[in-house]
Each structure stands twice: as structure tokens, then as C-alpha cells.
Amino acid sequence: MRIFRVVAESGGLTAAETKLHMERSTISRHIKALEERLGGQLCMRGPAGFELTELGRTTLRASITACDTLDHVRDELNLARSVMTGDLMIGLADNCLSNPCARVVSAVAAFRLQAPGVRLHMSIRPPAQLFEDLATRHLHLCVTGMPGEHGKFTLQHIFDEEFRLYVGGGPDDPVPHIGELERLGYVLVTRDGDARPRALATRLKLTRQAVASGLEAVATFLAAGGFVGFLPAHYASELSQSYRLREVAGAGPVFYKTQFFLAYEKSRPLSSPGRLFANLLIAAHEGAFAGEAADMRSPALAPDRLNAPTAVA
Numbered sequence: 487m488r489i490f491r492v493v494a495e496s497g498g499l500t501a502a503e504t505k506l507h508m509e510r511s512t513i514s515r516h517i518k519a520l521e522e523r524l525g526g527q528l529c530m531r532g533p534a535g536f537e538l539t540e541l542g543r544t545t546l547r548a549s550i551t552a553c554d555t556l557d558h559v560r561d562e563l564n565l566a567r568s569v570m571t572g573d574l575m576i577g578l579a580d581n582c583l584s585n586p587c588a589r590v591v592s593a594v595a596a597f598r599l600q601a602p603g604v605r606l607h608m609s610i611r612p613p614a615q616l617f618e619d620l621a622t623r624h625l626h627l628c629v630t631g632m633p634g635e636h637g638k639f640t641l642q643h644i645f646d647e648e649f650r651l652y653v654g655g656g657p658d659d660p661v662p663h664i665g666e667l668e669r670l671g672y673v674l675v676t677r678d679g680d681a682r683p684r685a686l687a688t689r690l691k692l693t694r695q696a697v698a699s700g701l702e703a704v705a706t707f708l709a710a711g712g713f714v715g716f717l718p719a720h721y722a723s724e725l726s727q728s729y730r731l732r733e734v735a736g737a738g739p740v741f742y743k744t745q746f747f748l749a750y751e752k753s754r755p756l757s758s759p760g761r762l763f764a765n766l767l768i769a770a771h772e773g774a775f776a777g778e779a780a781d782m783r784s785p786a787l788a789p790d791r792l793n794a795p796t797a798v799a
Contacts, residue, residue: 487520487545487548487549487552487553488549488553489502489506489508489513489516489517489520490516490517490520490528490545490546490549491546491549491550491553492505492506493513493517493529494528494529494538494542494546494549495546495622495624497536498531498535498536499513499514499517499531499536514531517529520545524541524545526539526541527539527541527542528541528542528545529542550622550623553623554623554754557572557757558757560572561757561758561759564758565758569603570601570603570604570758570759570762571603571604572604572605572757572759573604573605573606573607574604574605574606574607574626574757574759574760574763575607575609575624575625575626575627576606576607576608576609576625576626576627576628576629576763577608577609577610577611577616577619577620577625577627577628577629577630578590578608578609578610578611578616578628578629578630579610579611579612579613579616579628579629579630579631579746580610580611580612580700580701580702581701581702581718581721582629582746584720584721584724585645585647585718585720585721586720587645587646587647587720588629588644588645588746589644589645589767589770589771590629590767590770592766592770593763593766593767593769593770594606596766596770597759597762597763597766600762600766601759601762601763604759609624609625612678612679612699612700613630613631613679614678614679616628616630616749617630617639617749620639620749620750620751621638621751623754626750626754626756626757626760627748627749627750627756627760627763627764628748628749628750629644629746629747629748629749629767630746630747630749631647631744631745631746631747632744632745632747638751638752638753639749639750639751639752640749640750640751640752640792641747641748641749642747642748642749642764642768642792643745643746643747644746644747644748644767644768644771645746645771646743646744646745646746647718647720647743647744647746648718648719648720648741648742648743649682649716649717649718649719649741649742649743649744650716650717650719650722650733650737650741651664651686651714651715651716651733651734651737651740651741652708652714652715652716652717652722652731652732652733652734653672653708653711653713653714653731653732653734654708654709654710654711654712654713654729654730654731654732655711655712655730655732656711656730657730659711659730661732661733661734661735662714662734662735663734663735663736664690664734664735664736664737664740665690665736667690667692667714667734668690668691668692671694671712672692672694672712672713672714673692673694673695673696673707673712673713673714674686674687674690674692674694674695674696674713674714674715675695675696675697675698675704675707675708675713675714675715675716676695676696676697676698676715677697677698677699677700677701677703677704677715677716678697678698678699678700680716682716682740682742683695683715683716686740692714696713698715701717701718701721704716704717705717705721705722705725705729705731708729708731709725709729709731714734716742717731748764748767748768750764756792761790761792764792765790765792768792
């Protein structure tokens with residue numbers, strides 16, 4: 487059922503080969519064996535493509551529940567033996583690493599020392615994708631900005647990210663004033679899931695727009711010149727070493743901050759490894775790990791901080 491889940495979520499046997507580290511013939515044999523046990527066809531496989539049958543869709547839902555149950559059983563047995571094993575799937579919003587307010591690196595270092603038997607997986611995704619991955623059980627927890635709909639998730643605020651308005655251009659290009667952007671013909675870069683650029687477009691009457699998916703796409707537009715858009719201040723500062731990104735003059739009133747949260751699904755309690763990592767992450771942002779990484783070996787440095795998650799306005 488684990489193998490079938492990967493195949494179903496990957497969209498076919500070929501796409502699942504890399505994820506499963508198995509040959510297609512071996513995967514096919516496992517799927518056939520599962521079909522024989524269940525007494526029906528799980529998917530249509532052939533020149534027309536890959537498609538789940540009704541039984542296949544039901545089996546996929548059951549396999550997700552079964553995997554969660556088995557993970558819970560493993561966690562209970564590990565607690566009885568005072569050990570931690572298994573896998574922990576962590577998601578991060580893009581460009582957290584360069585944010586000086588983010589302390590994810592400290593938490594990862596501490597976790598490695600305290601739970602060496604746990605295999606860590608880390609995925610970098612746009613915020614909307616991270617919440618989708620939580621909902622589909624591809625991640626146990628993530629660090630990301632707040633979603634539009636957050637009722638399904640437990641959120642705990644850990645740091646902020648300041649966004650400022652930037653342009654690119656050559657070394658001789660003047661820094662434009664925010665009120666001159668329309669006259670100068672700047673193209674506004676809008677980003678998936680961020681309504682602020684669209685509000686700014688209405689306010690400044692900027693009719694020409696470009697669409698970006700992810701911060702690096704925004705930065706690429708800006709570096710080309712003639713574009714204007716929001717970037718995290720820390721990220722723009724880092725890129726300015728290679729590209730001439732400059733803050734738009736007079737744009738102070740449109741600067742904004744985005745809150746970043748530790749997030750996990752309310753209906754899926756964290757395992758012991760997940761809870762340990764979450765507590766280490768929160769402690770790191772509370773300043774508990776200001777010292778050397780060697781001091782992180784003690785579990786006393788990571789008390790349970792998950793009982794009172796931050797309220798979200």
C-alpha cells in the first residue's frame with residue numbers, strides 16, 4: 487500500500503521509480519499483488535496514460551490512513567524503548583535560509599544531535615504548496631507564511647519577514663520615486679498568493695504587469711530592469727551583491743511584514759520526532775540556542791512549547 491500510494495500520487499509507475507528506488511517491473515509486480523488481494527483493478531495503465539479507478543481512489547485514501555496509523559504505532563513503540571526512529575518530513579518556504587530572523591539551521595543542528603536515528607527530509611516550496619503538502623500528508627510540519635484559510639492548521643508565530651519595493655537597472659539609472667512609476671513605464675511584478683502588488687497596481691494605476699511564481703522569479707524580473715516589485719529586504723540585500731536592486735524612493739508607506747509560522751495539521755498530532763523538532767525550532771527563535779551547537783545535546787533545552795500556539799488575527 488505504501489508503494490501504491492507513491493505510484494498514485496506520482497501519476498504513474500515511471501514517475502515513481504526514482505522516488506521508490508525500484509525498477510518499474512518490481513513496482514508493477516507489487517501493484518498487481520495488491521490488486522489480487524483486493525479483488526479489483528486499481529489503475530488504468532497503458533498508452534492512454536495513468537488513471538486511478540474508483541477502487542484505486544478508495545485504496546489511496548485508505549493507504550494514507552494506514553501509513554498514518556503505522557507511523558503512530560512506530561512512535562508508540564519507540565517511546566516505550568526511549569528511542570526515536572522513522573522519517574520526519576519538513577517543509578520550508580523559499581529563501582528562509584537568508585533571513586537572519588529565521589533560526590531553522592540551529593533547530594536542524596540540535597535535532598541531529600538529539601535524534602540521530604531519525605531520517606530528515608526537507609522540501610523548499612512556495613507557501614501555498616506547503617499547506618497543500620500538509621493537507622495531503624506529504625509533510626509533517628512546515629515553516630511558512632500564513633495561508634488565507636488556516637482553520638485546519640495549528641500555527642505558531644516564530645519570525646517576521648519585511649518586504650520592500652525594489653527596482654533593478656543599470657549603474658547610471660536613477661532611483662525612481664513611487665509616484666513616477668506609471669509615467670516611467672515600469673511593469674509591476676505580481677506574485678502568486680500575494681494580493682498586495684495588485685492593490686498597489688490599482689493605487690498607482692500600473693496597468694502593465696508580469697506574473698511570477700516564487701521570489702526568485704520576482705528577483706529575475708527586477709534584475710532585468712524596467713520592472714518593480716516586492717522582495718524581502720534580506721533577500722534583496724543578498725542579491726544586490728550581484729544585481730543592482732534598489733529601493734523605490736518614497737515607498738515607505740507600502741512596505742509590509744509577513745509573519746512566518748510553524749504549521750502542522752490539527753487532525754494529525756505530531757510524532758515524537760516532529761514534536762521534538764517543533765520545540766527545538768520554537769526554542770531557537772526564543773533565543774535558547776544563542777550559544778554553541780554543542781550545548782544543544784541536552785533535552786532540557788527543548789521544553790514542550792506546543793501547548794499554547796500563537797493566536798492568529
